[in-house]
Amino acid sequence: MADLFSTKFKLTDTVSIPWLSFGLYNIQEGKQLQQAIDTAIEAGYRSFDSATLYGNEVGVGKALNQSGIPRKEIFITSKVWNSEQGYQETKEAVQRSLDRLNQDYIDLYLLHWPVPGKFIDSWRALEELHEEGVLKSIGVSNFTQDNLEALLSVAKIKPVLNQVELHPHLAQFGLEKYSKAESIQLSAWSPLKHGKVLGDPTLVSLAEKYGKEPAQIILRWLYQRGILAAVKAASAGHIIKNTQLDDLVLASEDISAINRLNQDRRIGPDPQTVDYSGDHEFIEIFTGWETTAVA
Numbered sequence: 001m002a003d004l005f006s007t008k009f010k011l012t013d014t015v016s017i018p019w020l021s022f023g024l025y026n027i028q029e030g031k032q033l034q035q036a037i038d039t040a041i042e043a044g045y046r047s048f049d050s051a052t053l054y055g056n057e058v059g060v061g062k063a064l065n066q067s068g069i070p071r072k073e074i075f076i077t078s079k080v081w082n083s084e085q086g087y088q089e090t091k092e093a094v095q096r097s098l099d100r101l102n103q104d105y106i107d108l109y110l111l112h113w114p115v116p117g118k119f120i121d122s123w124r125a126l127e128e129l130h131e132e133g134v135l136k137s138i139g140v141s142n143f144t145q146d147n148l149e150a151l152l153s154v155a156k157i158k159p160v161l162n163q164v165e166l167h168p169h170l171a172q173f174g175l176e177k178y179s180k181a182e183s184i185q186l187s188a189w190s191p192l193k194h195g196k197v198l199g200d201p202t203l204v205s206l207a208e209k210y211g212k213e214p215a216q217i218i219l220r221w222l223y224q225r226g227i228l229a230a231v232k233a234a235s236a237g238h239i240i241k242n243t244q245l246d247d248l249v250l251a252s253e254d255i256s257a258i259n260r261l262n263q264d265r266r267i268g269p270d271p272q273t274v275d276y277s278g279d280h281e282f283i284e285i286f287t288g289w290e291t292t293a294v295a
Contacts, residue, residue, distance in 0.1 A: 006044070009185060009228060011160040015137045017075055017108065019223060020243065021047035023189065023232035029059040036239075037063040043240045049163075049189075049230040051079035051112055052097060053282075061101035076101065077230075079112040079141055082276060086118050090125035094134065109135045110163060113269075114147040115276050120154060127157045139163070141189075142271045145178045152182070163187040166227065168197050168218060171262035176225065187228035191218055193267055202257055212248055213241060220248045221258045 008016035022040040027033045033056055037048065046069070050060045057078060064074055078101065084093035094109060109129075111122050119140075126138040139161035140151070152158060162179060166172045166188035179186045192198060192215050203214040210217065215231075219242060222229050233239040250258075269282060 007223075009226075011108070011137050011139075011185060015107070015160070017137075017161075017185075017228065018045075018047040019228055020045070020219070021049040021075070021077065021187075021228070021230040022239075023230040024048060024050045024056055024060060025054050025189075025232060027054075027056060027232070029056050033059040034063050037067070039236045039239050041067050041069060043243050045239075045243070046073055047075040047077070049077045050101075051110075052081040052084065052093060053079070053112065057097055057100035058102075061103060065102060071103075075107045076103065077108040077110065078106055079110040080122065082113050082115045082282070083279065085111065085115045085122040087121040087125045090122040091129065094125070094129055098134065105133065106135055108137045108139060108161065110139045110141045110161070111143075113142045113274075113276070114140070114144070114271055119147070120151065123151055123155060123159075127155070130157060137161070139185075142269075144271050145175055147271065148178070148182070148184065158182070159184055161185040161187055161228070163189055163228075163230065165190050165266055165268045166222075167191050167193040168200065168203070168221070168258055168261040169193055169263045169265050171259060171264075173259075173262070176227070180226075185228060186226075187230060188222055189230050190267065191222055191229045191231055196267065197261075200261060202261055206250075206254055206257070209254075210248055210250075216241060216245055216248060217250070217258070220245050220250055221255060224250055224255060 007019045009019055010016045022045040027036050048060060050057055078097045080090050080093045084090060097106065109126060111119055126135060129135045130138045137160045139159040141163040143162050162184055164172060167190060176186055198214040203217055206217045207214045219229055231242055233242055
């Protein structure tokens with residue numbers, strides 16, 4: 001396993017997470033999921049990113065439990081969905097995740113979205129479950145700076161990580177600066193913008209310069225910014241290639257060139273404007289993505 005790929009980022013004094021996680025969004029239970037996880041494990045992945053929304057926690061737990069890899073070497077992330085948020089609701093949701101994954105604990109558990117009027121109570125539930133040892137680390141996903149400031153004003157335990165949409169067209173520079181100041185690890189979902197950024201001329205040119213692929217250029221760009229990534233690949237070849245970054249170091253001018261691609265444009269819901277009253281808008285956006293897309 002390459003040194004860079006095996007790099008871990010420290011979340012707390014006792015918990016570290018591999019820099020690159022295998023994203024499990026939109027991989028169906030059954031043969032497809034089993035094959036994807038088996039291939040990822042063979043390629044060296046030890047961190048797996050799931051969620052209640054993904055509907056595959058049972059298969060994830062089964063595949064990992066049958067992998068032969070010691071549990072202490074596996075890092076499992078999951079997330080509570082919006083309709084399950086609230087103090088008691090979140091506690092019950094975590095137990096369901098544990099049951100589906102067939103695990104005694106979850107390494108990292110996130111609030112999937114900052115549901116107004118609920119995420120504070122949901123966080124209180126996660127704090128208690130963390131103190132009980134059921135959740136080794138707790139964090140959030142899709143939180144803006146305003147959301148984080150509201151949470152930090154009342155939280156007993158600071159979220160260790162915030163997983164957000166982040167790619168060359170949505171670079172999140174402001175959130176990156178704030179997160180570093182607050183010692184909250186930033187993590188990227190959809191770092192390849194579901195493949196929609198891979199044909200960008202700048203990235204194609206850099207890929208030719210370094211003898212790599214645009215996806216590898218983006219992942220290295222994230223690594224050099226100190227940002228984690230959860231990436232999904234449709235083929236065994238891409239699963240493996242996403243790990244082959246150890247011989248790639250981007251020059252500062254090339255980092256700057258990628259930075260200039262930022263448009264502050266999303267492909268997913270905007271946490272500040274999305275309708276949290278139902279799942280329709282989320283489902284409409286997410287199901288519009290191809291199953292081969294990167295999550």
